[in-house]
Amino acid sequence: MRKVLAADLGATNLRAALIGEGGDVLELRRSSTPRQGVVDAIVRLVEDMADRVSSMGLASVGPMDIRRGVLLNPPNLNEHGEIEVVGRLRDRLGIDVVLLNDAVAGAIGEWTYGAGKGLRDVVYLTFSTGLGAGVIIDGRPLLGRRGNAHEVGHLVVDYRGRIRCGCGGIGHWEAYCSGSGLPKLASLVAHEHPELRGHLGRAIESGALPDAPSIFRAAREGDPLALEVVREFSAITAAGIASVASAYDPELVILGGPVYLQNRDLLDGLLGEYLPEYSLDGPPALAPAVLGDLSPLMGAAAAALSPALAGSAAQTQ
Numbered sequence: 001m002r003k004v005l006a007a008d009l010g011a012t013n014l015r016a017a018l019i020g021e022g023g024d025v026l027e028l029r030r031s032s033t034p035r036q037g038v039v040d041a042i043v044r045l046v047e048d049m050a051d052r053v054s055s056m057g058l059a060s061v062g063p064m065d066i067r068r069g070v071l072l073n074p075p076n077l078n079e080h081g082e083i084e085v086v087g088r089l090r091d092r093l094g095i096d097v098v099l100l101n102d103a104v105a106g107a108i109g110e111w112t113y114g115a116g117k118g119l120r121d122v123v124y125l126t127f128s129t130g131l132g133a134g135v136i137i138d139g140r141p142l143l144g145r146r147g148n149a150h151e152v153g154h155l156v157v158d159y160r161g162r163i164r165c166g167c168g169g170i171g172h173w174e175a176y177c178s179g180s181g182l183p184k185l186a187s188l189v190a191h192e193h194p195e196l197r198g199h200l201g202r203a204i205e206s207g208a209l210p211d212a213p214s215i216f217r218a219a220r221e222g223d224p225l226a227l228e229v230v231r232e233f234s235a236i237t238a239a240g241i242a243s244v245a246s247a248y249d250p251e252l253v254i255l256g257g258p259v260y261l262q263n264r265d266l267l268d269g270l271l272g273e274y275l276p277e278y279s280l281d282g283p284p285a286l287a288p289a290v291l292g293d294l295s296p297l298m299g300a301a302a303a304a305l306s307p308a309l310a311g312s313a314a315q316t317q
């Protein structure tokens with residue numbers, strides 16, 4: 001059986017695995033993303049497995065240039081400037097390396113091994129620290145010029161721009177509906193609805209900035225402000241999903257990332273309620289990512305097995 005290595009370099013977590021061609025995870029390793037030296041950290045995690053394979057797929061936070069195999073000053077890593085990853089990993093490990101954007105990898109993973117298996121047109125959205133997307137159209141991943149297509153987290157969902165995004169733009173989807181955006185959304189809703197004064201409202205009033213898990217927890221406990229934040233999150237996200245569906249005409253929109261997958265009990269009903277309001281020709285079919293937090297890693301494995309999926313055969317030479 002042919003085997004490949006796969007790695008997923010996220011803002012917080014670094015995962016790597018030895019994966020068989022049928023998608024079996026033979027060995028899975030996790031560590032935290034280091035502040036400096038991401039290439040060294042990947043090498044440490046996989047080097048004792050490298051002699052069993054001839055290629056590795058690397059899913060990474062972007063932005064990047066897949067033609068040159070480099071990361072371009074990624075805002076979610078602490079290592080700045082241009083980071084050469086493909087050439088250095090290839091030299092250190094002695095195997096071919098294929099680089100791709102982590103959300104694109106998530107789409108390829110779900111399309112090859114998960115919820116989108118057998119379909120031709122699939123959109124994958126991931127709600128994590130940020131909000132990203134990967135798109136498969138006509139049975140092919142869309143990559144863009146440098147591999148940075150589908151920055152849908154920066155679609156404008158609020159033209160009045162009540163919240164400024166980490167990128168500097170105003171009214172972007174990610175600024176409201178991601179792990180990093182939810183605290184800002186909660187503050188905004190608290191400001192706009194002073195009558196909603198539960199535990200969460202009082203915490204915000206005293207200067208706290210509650211994180212995403214505590215907002216969802218408060219909603220489950222019936223906190224009125226938290227419930228309004230979850231409703232607003234769902235309405236904005238339904239608008240974003242409808243816009244993405246209008247752009248790509250997918251058979252299925254797959255929703256992943258911890259902010260969505262851990263809170264489906266609160267979100268699914270509301271999304272179903274709001275989505276028809278914003279959709280062209282009926283709401284798109286939705287499904288949760290079945291590979292959980294391993295979707296990008298599995299997509300990296302699929303790209304190592306079929307480098308054409310990641311666009312550039314030149315990457316592997």
Ligand SMILES: [Zn+2]
Pocket residue numbers: 153154165166167168169172174
């Ligand atoms: Zn933005």
